[in-house]
Amino acid sequence: MDLDKTLQICGTIKGEKGIQRAEAMLYAIDRINEDSSLLPGVSLGFHILDTCLRDTYALEQSLEFIRPATYSRVY
Numbered sequence: 001m002d003l004d005k006t007l008q009i010c011g012t013i014k015g016e017k018g019i020q021r022a023e024a025m026l027y028a029i030d031r032i033n034e035d036s037s038l039l040p041g042v043s044l045g046f047h048i049l050d051t052c053l054r055d056t057y058a059l060e061q062s063l064e065f066i067r068p069a070t071y072s073r074v075y
Helices: 003-010 015-034 055-071
Strands: none
Touching: none
């Protein structure tokens, strides 16, 4: 999805509620990944999605995120 279309759907970016929280999460993940004694052999990652302040949109994006994992499991 291109940025112009995203801005039309979601509106303007709210720095104090979205960007700052995302930056804090990214900082924490970097610190955890740099300290091999915290989670030996594990590297954390992230996938950031915009909820557009709508519960239904957040749910839709969450399901899209986990769908590949549910299809790739071997039983």
